Amino acid sequence: MSEHRLRLVRLGIDTHEESVVFMPADCHVCRSEGFSAQSRVHIESDGGSTIATLNVVRGGLVKTGEAGLSESAWKRLGALPGQTARFSHAPAVESLGAMRSKVYGHTLDPTEIAAILADMAAGRYSDVEIAALLTACTSAGLTLDEVVGFTRGMVDVGEQLHWKRDVVVDKHCVGGLPGNRTTPIVVAIVAALGIWIPKTSSRAITSPAGTADTMETLAPVDLDLPAMKRVVEKEAGCLIWGGAVQLSPVDDLFIRVERSLDIDSEGQLVASVLSKKVAAGSTHVVIDVPVGPTAKVRDRRSADALTHLFECVAREIGIQLRTVVTDGTQPVGRGIGPALEARDVLAVLQCTAEAPADLRARAVLLAGDVIEIAKCCATGSGAKLAMEVLDDGRAWSKLQAICEAQGGMREPPVSTHRWESLASAAGPIASIDNRRLARVAKLAGAPASKAAGIALRVRVGDSVEAGQPLFELHAETAGELEYAQNYLQTQPDILRVGRSLDGE
C-alpha cells in the first residue's frame, strides 16, 4: 500500500524516551487513516517498527509526503536518512486494560504484569500511561505476589548475567539520605578480598546524586555487558551505571517518570532493586535502610514493613538477603552532589585526616555485613576485617584498579559558582532537614551539573556562632546558584539552630 508510506525526516528533537512523530495537517496518510492529534501511530520501516504519539504540524516545518521523527523514534526505528516507512493505527494495547484495573483497585496477576512490562519494553506505553501505572502502584500499594510478579517480569524483559561462581554479592541503599555514598567504599573493600561484586547502580531518581552519578566523576560508568564482564573478571568488582547494560530497560522508564513526578512506590522500589540484583547474577545481597524523620523511610515501623517486604520477595525469588537499618537523621559525610560526594569517598579510601568519620563507619559496617553473608569470615568479625582492608590501603588500590579497568580514573570537577550560608544566630544545630537540603542541591543543578550541590560545614549537635558558615552552595552556572538561593530564602529552618524542641 504505497499510499501509506512517508519519507522519514530526522528533526533532532529530544522528546526523552517517548517517541513522537510530527506529521503535516494536510497529510494524506493522516486523512486516510483517520489520525488526529494524540493518536498513537504504528511506524514500520525496513529497519524495524515502533509506536509514536502524533503531533500535528502546520506551517511547513514538515513537508507533505514527509513525517518528522523525534530522536527516540528515529533510534527505535533504526531509521536511515531518505528512508520511507509505512504508517498505520497502533494496534490496541491490551495490557492497558490491566493497568486500568489496577487503578480501580484490582490486583494484577503475573500474566497481566508480564504483559504490561512487555508492552512497556516495546515502547507501547506513553508517559501519561506510565505515570498512571506508577501512581496506582503507589496509591493502592502492591501485594507480595504483585511485587514478586514485577520483580520476575522486569528480569524477563531485560538482559540477565550468569557468573560461574556460587557466591556473587551486592549491596544497595534504599536512599533518601543525602551524601550516603558508601557503595564505592564497600565495593572496594569487598573486591579487595576477592569476593565478586558486579555492582550496577542507578542515577539519581529523586535525589541530588545516585551512585552512578558520583562514580561518573571518577571513571566512565556507561560500560556495555562485555566490558562490564572484563572488569569484574579482572578486578572482582565494578561500579557502573545499570542503564547502560540494559539489565532492566523497563525500570529505566519507571525511574524517568518517577523522577519527573518525584514519587516512589514501596513495592516498585523493592521490585526495581531486586530485579536488578537477579539480572546482575547476584546471589547474596545486603540492603541498607536509613531511618529518620526526613529520610525516605521515616520511622521504625515503616522500616520494618519495608525490610519485611524485601525479605519475603528475596525468599520467593531465591536470593540470600540481609537488611541493615541505619541512622538516617542527618546527611552522611560533608558533600551532597556527585563530585562533592566523590571527594568524601576518596578521603575515606585514602584515610586522610579530613575523611568524614560517619561515612567511614557506615561503609565499614555494611562491608562487614557483605563479607559475613558471603561466608568469608565468622559472623561478627566482618566489620573488623573490612577495617583492616581499608586501613592498609588495599581498598584504595582496588578502587583505583577498578576505575582504570573501567576506562581510566579521573578527577571530580570543581564548581565555578559558590555561596556560603551563614548562621543567623548562635547555638547548637538542633536538626537538619534531609529532604529540603536535597532539594536545594537539586535546584543548584545536581545531579545534571556534576560539580553542583552542597558542602556541609556542621553536623547536628555542633555549636555555632552567629555568622559562622553552615554550608557552602556549589553550582556550575549563575542561574542555578541564584535559583537555589531564592529557594533558601523561603526556607530559613533547613538547618535549625537552637535548642531542639524534641526534648520538651
Added chain:
Amino acid sequence: MSEHRLRLVRLGIDTHEESVVFMPADCHVCRSEGFSAQSRVHIESDGGSTIATLNVVRGGLVKTGEAGLSESAWKRLGALPGQTARFSHAPAVESLGAMRSKVYGHTLDPTEIAAILADMAAGRYSDVEIAALLTACTSAGLTLDEVVGFTRGMVDVGEQLHWKRDVVVDKHCVGGLPGNRTTPIVVAIVAALGIWIPKTSSRAITSPAGTADTMETLAPVDLDLPAMKRVVEKEAGCLIWGGAVQLSPVDDLFIRVERSLDIDSEGQLVASVLSKKVAAGSTHVVIDVPVGPTAKVRDRRSADALTHLFECVAREIGIQLRTVVTDGTQPVGRGIGPALEARDVLAVLQCTAEAPADLRARAVLLAGDVIEIAKCCATGSGAKLAMEVLDDGRAWSKLQAICEAQGGMREPPVSTHRWESLASAAGPIASIDNRRLARVAKLAGAPASKAAGIALRVRVGDSVEAGQPLFELHAETAGELEYAQNYLQTQPDILRVGRSLDGE
C-alpha cells in the same frame, strides 16, 4: 538581563494543551540557566508569561538565539512574530507537594485543592503530573469534603454565569451508555415550556460521542459567553460545548488526560458535573444514572453510592438535585456516534415511525423530572406534560429555533465507508456489551469522525436468523473501517446470540 532573551519562533507543532519550548542544544540560555531535557521553563514576553516543558533540539531546526514554541505555548504567551522573551527556571510549583501527598493517601484540604486547581489553570502542571493526580483521585478515592473542595475550586478558577431568574434547570447523564442522547430532546421540551435551561455539554471523554459532538452535527456549538446568553434569552435554552465558554478550564485539562488514560474517578466525575452546573448558573438539576453490567455504573449498589455522593455535594453547594436511576443494560436508540445519534434525536422530535421508542421514553421521563423539580406542574404529572409538548411539535420547533439561534441548523454528515456485521447463528439476542461496542465505534473513528460509528439493527430479546444483519459499521476512511473490523474479529461475542446464561 539581555543575555536571557531569545527570539520566539512559531513552529506550528500541536502538542495539545501541554506547552513545549524547543531550544537548540548549544543555546547560551540553556547553559547559563542550567536547563536540561524535561526542565520546566518560565517564559516571559511583553504579552504574557507561561511555563513550558523543554525539548532540546540538535541539527538546525531551531537556530542559536531562537526558541521554538508549540502552538499552545505560542497562544498562552500571546506571542507575535519576531518578538523576544526572557527565559528562566520555572519557580517550584508548591502545590505539587499536595498532589504527591494525595498519591500517598493523605486527604486534601480546600486550600490545597484550590492551590492545585489554580496552578493547573495557569498551565503549571505537565500532563504526567495531571495523570498522577487523576490516578490518585481514582485509586484512593475522594472524601465528600474533597469532592466539595474540587467542585467549588473548579468554579472559582473559571467564568461563572448569573441569570436573573430564580429557577434555572439542567440535566446530565453520567454516561457509559452508547446512544443515550436524550439531552437535545429534553432541552427542546423544557425550553418549549419557557423554563430556562442553558445547557453546556462536554465532548466525549471515553465514549464514542458526547452531547456536544452530536449537537455539532446539527448546529455550531462553540459559542462564547455573550453568544450563549443571547441564545438563552431568546429561546430559554441552548445546546453548546462547555469548553468554548471556559466555564471550567481545569475540567477540560482533566478530561483530556482522562480521555487518553480511559479512566474516570467517581469523585472527579461529581465535581466535574456539579462545578459546571454551578458555573452555568443552574439552580435545579436532574441527573440520569444508567445502570447495567456493561454501563459505566454496573450495579445498584454503585448507583446508590454515586447518587448519594451527588446529593450530598449538591446540598453542600446549595443546588436542588434529583437523581434518576435508569436501565443501562443495552444501548439506547439505534445510532452510536455523533451523526448517527443526531438522526435518532431528529426522528424522536419529528415523531416519525422510525423514532426509537426507548430513546423517546427516556427523554420524556427525564424531561418530566426536570419540569417537576422546576415546579412547573404537580408532582407525578411531568412526564404527561412532556409527552404533549413532544407530540404537538412544540419541542421540534424549539430545537430548530435553538439551532438557528446558535448559528444555523445543518444536516448531520453521512459516512462514506460501511460494513455490515451478520449473525453467525440463529437465535435470540442474549446480551449486548456496551463497553466493547463503544470501543468498536471509537476504532471506526467516532467522535473525531462525525459520521463514524455503529447503527444497531437489533435489540436484546430480538430473534435473528443466521446471516441477518446485527449492526452496520460506519467510517469516513478505509483505514478506520479496517481497524474496527480487525478488532471485531477478535471479539465475536459483543452481541451474544443464543439463550442467555443469566437464567440458568
